Amino acid sequence: MALSGRCGPSSALASTPHDTELRAAAGHLARRRFLTFTAAAAALAFTTQLPPRGAFAASRLDPARITEDPFTLGVASGDPLPDSVLIWTRLAPAPFEPDGGLGQQRIEVSWEVALDESFVLVVRSGTALAYPEYAHSVRVDVKGLEPGSHYFYRFRAGTWISPAGRTRTAPPPDGGTASLRLAAVACQAYHHGYYTVHGHLAQEDVDLVLHLGDYLYEYAVDSAGGARDYTDGTLPSVFNRETTTLADYRMRYALYKSDPDLRAVHAAHPFVVTWDDHETENNYAGDIDENGSDPAQFLIRRAAAYRAYWENQPLRADQLPDGPDARLFRRLRWGTLAQFDILDTRQYRSDQAYGDTLHVPGPESDDPARSLTGDAQERWLIDGWADSPALWNVMPQQVTFSQRKMDLGADARMSMDAWDGYRANRGRLVAGAKAAGAGNWLVLTGDVHVAYAFDIKDDFDDPGSPTLGTELTCTSVASGMDGAEHPANWDTYMRANPHLRFYDGRRGYVRVELGRENARADFRIVPAVTTPGAPVSTAASFVTEAGSPGLTPV
Known part of the structure; x- marks a missing residue:
């Protein structure tokens, strides 16, 4: 997370008629076919041309003609349901080229799901098409699986077979499952260090990994790989610029997924993903970018970023963007043990108050019309709590939810990019959780490149007020480089x-x-990510009792 001093309407509503017009215009531009560019549109720096839904390349490439391994970006699975799980891969024999080395033809890919790692006991199989319009990504929503079960999966294109992935389904909806083990990660700036964290997480015995945002960073990566220090300068110059176009974002995902530890953790566990800002652009808010650019222009860039995100993540068709808009917030359940309300705190938010700086909260940040979630997502969340059958109500999201004063004294500054900059919205959620009787509220957070554990208070300014839940912040995978146990503040x-x-x-x-x-x-x-191979250890452990919120050190 980086703070920026940008200007813009500080109390814009989450949706206005002007916003609707901008989205319609950006969506129209974003859905025009690659081959029907006008000269003027092609000249726009942020133009992204996408085919209309349902219009795809007619010609096919015989997979037998693929002469190099197309599974360079690995495999992944995600969003497990009791009877299905989404499996993913993307064909790219030349991952650092705009078309992945496969041109504009579609390719048939076979897939199979088995009970065993040797694929002797295959329970589901079929074929899917890898379309160039979707960067030759492949996703299969494998249905008819048994609840609460582990499976192995893989893909084949011609003579090439992908690495095998391991995944699982959720328990039955009314199942009284006894436990769930999950991990939360965020913020993996490639140029800040190695993915040692992912290498260790791949070896953990967890049922689910939640990625809370900043999977990708838009910043330039030099030929040395930044802090990774490739002394031979092997990275191509295509990465040494900020991502703005669809081709840029696609190749940047290819760079990130070229990391063996990232591929390993995806192959080891099903993921549930949501984005923050850097998958598009630092600290953007709705249709307003960091520099206060023309919103119509920024929405075209946002359409490119959202499209590439969907292409490169194990997400279902429901999350397929429509131009610059995508329904990423969604709900998953783990029997009656846990409900996951996965939030999107970027797409619908009002612009940050006070120029997006560290600032003492005031009338601008406390305007009730300002929102981090947008009205529809806020209602969806509170209504979901009221209907939740779960013991634990888990809210995976991006920015710090609890109050976080950065100075001592009454006039302490707070982050206007976090929930402290949207206190009315936070207050409505706290009231909604209390009214709904949302028991055992657990907020999972990323963004800030440090680990926090908070008691969520009814009144953050009164230490004696009731504790309503727990917030756990997962630090970063690599962003911020090595870090320190006790930062200066x-x-x-x-x-x-x-x-x-x-x-x-x-x-x-x-x-x-x-x-x-x-x-x-x-x-x-x-202890370090700027050099590979660091060991993993546990810095601290806490327990919170069901029915009695509040963290106790172990």
């Missing part, structure tokens, strides 16, 4: 925020085990 933050129970600045992830009696959180850290 550690003492100030701990004193200014009595509800902050833990703060660590190193890289890692948080592992959470939800049970019928309590939830345990282990903050897993590595």
